[in-house]
Amino acid sequence: MYRAIIVDDEADVREGLQLLVNWQERGFRIVGEAANGAEALAYMPIWRPDFVITDIRMPVLDGLEYIRKVRRQFPEIAVVVMSAYGEFHYAQEAIQLGVLDFLLKPLTRQSLAQCMDKAKALLDERDQLRGRERAERQFIQEKWLQELCRGKLVKPDELKLIGDMLHCEDDECFQVLLLEMDDYERYVAECSESELDLKRFMIRNIAAEIGCKRGWLQTYEDSQERIGMLLRHDPRKRPELETLCSEIRDSLRRFVKISVSIGIGKPYRSWQSIRQSRHEALQALEYMLLEGKGGVFHYGQLERYYHSGDRPSAGQAPFNIDTIIRSLDDTDPVRLNRELDLFFEKIRTGAKTPELVRGLCLELIMGMVRLVREYDGDVSRIFGERLQEYETVFVKRSLDALRQRIGELSRRTAQYLSELRAARLPDVMQEVKAFIDEHYSDDISLKMISAHVYKNPAYLGQLFKATFGESFSQYVTRLRIEKAKELLRKDQLRVYEIAEKVGYVTLDTFYQRFKQMTGMNPTEYKHKISS
Structure with missing residues (x-):
């Protein structure tokens, strides 16, 4: 109007x-x-x-x-x-x-x-012309602000221009604040691009509305999942800053159902140092890995951890990486899962910095890579052509997400190692299988076959199950019943004759095994296929 x-x-x-x-x-x-x-x-x-x-x-x-x-x-x-x-x-x-x-x-x-x-x-x-001009100015200003915060504006005339654009005095201090969508990966999977844009707009709009009341300068799109804000720093209002950050976070959660984590960099007087403030805000956001998502993280309160001299290395810390690698090598899924739970529990209670957490997880992944290489395996099959899975350690924003992804990598690695071991077994296992396929109708046993191939019966049984995925007795029973079904379909033999032909001495045993495998006895099976 x-x-x-x-x-x-x-x-x-x-x-x-x-x-x-x-x-x-x-x-x-x-x-x-x-x-x-x-x-x-x-x-x-x-x-x-x-x-x-x-x-x-x-x-x-x-x-x-x-x-x-x-x-x-x-x-x-x-x-x-x-x-x-x-x-x-x-x-x-x-x-x-x-x-x-x-x-x-x-x-x-x-x-x-x-x-x-x-x-x-x-x-x-x-008004349309004004809108276009305003949008163009906003776009240019945001682009320059992005470049400033990433350290790409360094010339004095460029820095003066950005100061004039933002109506700033030479002696003012500024700092960068970053708001990151906690569920960005889920949004990418579930939302259209326009829906994602709407979420970014709502975050930016609410942050700007609350921030402008306190003289905050400008919002900009820092990345696909983050909105940045350039703030005027007033040391007298630091408690107020953190209160306002909490207000932004709580308003987004209450009104638009979006959870964000907020990282705050330290203030700097020179425009050239704004990139450092943004870098610190990013480092502060790393702490959601330890503290959980949805928090307000101030680098000024956390930097003592980055510079502390008592950070243990992965080798010195009591973390069970070697035990996890042995579990992978032993193909023991229960033990592997237990050791991974213990590893992440120790991280929760013993790791001071996100840097240490990611370092430990990288060492664990490198241990998996070394193990696959020891078996002459193709590392890219599990970890990508360029070992992209290393990036997992740096993109996951919560310990739960990191635990889930490393658990998946561990299970895939264990399965692949099992396949590699099977491929490396000597040809004797194929000889054992061929012997069984030929002599299944005889009274064969592991002891008899082990004598034939010069192996310990217990060890041969373990190798057989590791190679073929079932025990010796399970394989023999399945083979005999399959052969019996073929005879029941094709020949006019009596049931007791078929039992003898496939290696069963007593008819009762044959009936029992047949029903266990098929859910019916041989006579019922014969009637079924005849009808």
Whole structure:
């Protein structure tokens, strides 16, 4: 709704114009009226009109002089002039002053309506142009702010320009604040790009609305999952800063159901050091790995951990990396899962910094890589062509997510090692299988076969199960029953004859094994396939 005023020395004319058309239906709201140009000019800063309709001949300050002053102070206002027939010679001068239209008194409903529609179209176009210019300025300013915070603006003239753009004094201190979406990976999987853009907009809008109350400078898109803010630093208001950060976080959670973590860098006086403040805000966000998501992390409170001299190395710390690697090598999934739980529990209670956490996890992954290489395996099968899985350690933002991903890598590694071991077994296992396939109808046993291949029976049984995924007795039983089913389908032999042919001495044992494998006895199976 555009703001309009009426300027005329006759009260009846002013009232009549208000009643002549429905101003609101045409997009206008009358915010004031004046009896002469001087009175109108005095109230212009208060009324802030977009549209002025004024008479020419008025006392104190006439319409033409009023328009001249309006044009100098408020050049974007749409002005329409009214005049009696005898004053038409004023029209030329009014047009030279840039009035939108010249209306003859008395005004008709149609002439006023047409004039208002014309004014609204002009104002709409003005606002669209302003919007485009504002968007362009915002884009340029945000781009420069991104470059500043990433340390890509270093020339003195560039730094001066960004200072002028943000209306900053040379001796002011600034710091960077970063808001990171906690569930960004889930949003990427579940949301469209437009929905993601909407979430970014809501974070930015709420942060800007709360922040601008305290003189915060500017928001910008730091990355796909983070919104950045450049703040004026006031050491007297540090508690207030953290309170406001909590307010932003809580407002996002309450009103738009978005959880964010907030990292705050230290303040710096020079523009060249803003990149350091952003880097510190990123480091502060790393602490969500230890503290959990949804917090406010101030680098100034955490930096003592980064510079402490008592950080244990992975080799010195009581972390069970070697035990986990042995569990992988032994293909013991229960033990492996237990050791991984113990590893991450020790991290929760013993690791002081995200840096140490990621270092320990990297050492664990490198141990997996070494183990695969010891078996002459293809490392890229588990860890990617360029060992991309190393990046897992740096992109996961919570211990739970890191535990889940390393658990998946461990299980895949254990399975692959099992396959590699099977491939490396001597040909004797294939010989054992071939022997069973040929002699399944005989009274064979592991002891008999181990003597044939010169192996210990217990060790041979372990190798057989590791190689073929089932025990010796399970394989023999399955093979005999499959052969019996073939005979029941094809031959006209009696059931006891088939039992003897596949290696069963007693019919009862054959019936029992057959039912265990198929859910029915041989006679029922024969009737089923016959029907």
